Amino acid sequence: MTRAELDKQPRDVAAMFDDIAGRYDLMNDVLSLGQDRIWRRAVVNAVEAYSGELVLDLAAGTGTSSESFTVKGARVIACDFSLGMLQVGARRRGGASRRGVTVVAGDALRLPFADETFDAVTISFGLRNVNDVDRALRELLRVTKVGGRIVICEFSHIPVRPLDRIYGAGLKVALPLVARCFTGNPGAYAYLSESIADWPNQPVLARRMQAAGWSDVAWRNLTLGAVALHRGRRLA
Numbered sequence: 001m002t003r004a005e006l007d008k009q010p011r012d013v014a015a016m017f018d019d020i021a022g023r024y025d026l027m028n029d030v031l032s033l034g035q036d037r038i039w040r041r042a043v044v045n046a047v048e049a050y051s052g053e054l055v056l057d058l059a060a061g062t063g064t065s066s067e068s069f070t071v072k073g074a075r076v077i078a079c080d081f082s083l084g085m086l087q088v089g090a091r092r093r094g095g096a097s098r099r100g101v102t103v104v105a106g107d108a109l110r111l112p113f114a115d116e117t118f119d120a121v122t123i124s125f126g127l128r129n130v131n132d133v134d135r136a137l138r139e140l141l142r143v144t145k146v147g148g149r150i151v152i153c154e155f156s157h158i159p160v161r162p163l164d165r166i167y168g169a170g171l172k173v174a175l176p177l178v179a180r181c182f183t184g185n186p187g188a189y190a191y192l193s194e195s196i197a198d199w200p201n202q203p204v205l206a207r208r209m210q211a212a213g214w215s216d217v218a219w220r221n222l223t224l225g226a227v228a229l230h231r232g233r234r235l236a
């Protein structure tokens, strides 16, 4: 049973996701009470990928969202460094390159793509797990075409402080408890609540995106701010 700590050592993070890959999508539905489907739909709308475009779905995991980006004809590269997560997804889709989605193993801190490859890049619930967020934001910028866009979906903070504290305390108790019933790795879900509590709030993440070189940065809260969608553009 492997769990990552808040220093987010890449080996621990990848091993933790390898460990929970089989039940990952089921747990998302259970723990979010189905809200994850609403969040994913919001990401697809924000990415707005069209025919002829190439989209990078970074930290794609099992690729639950990846296929949705192909609906209007875009092609998607689903990239992750957990081979366990990628394999579960590829098995489910019937292959590593199916229905407009191609799976590529890679690290967010050293993306295996040339400069200015993608029309849009997106990362859902992945950035929080990367041990050098600013470097990942710069890598994402590097592989995005000038004029291209980024959409980040991540757990965030309810803007009303006392509510956020109550919510955080609830997560700390509930996540490992529920995970104990459904998975053999409650530690991974203790890490989830700890990493959410430790994650910067919406304005701070927006400033870090700007510092990495992203322009027109804005965000929108989902589920009262429990999740936030940040967007930006590469202008130069």
Ligand SMILES: C[S@@+](CC[C@H](N)C(=O)[O-])C[C@H]1O[C@@H](n2cnc3c(N)ncnc32)[C@H](O)[C@@H]1O
Pocket (backbone or CB within 6 Å): 010, 013, 014, 017, 058, 059, 060, 061, 062, 063, 064, 065, 079, 080, 081, 082, 085, 106, 107, 108, 109, 123, 124, 125, 126, 129, 130, 131
């Ligand atoms: C919570 S899952 C999110 C999966 C998927 N995006 C989703 O929305 O369900 C986080 C994913 O980030 C991946 N990840 C974390 N750090 C990474 C890195 N440095 N490079 C590539 N993938 C990474 C993990 O392997 C894991 O699959």
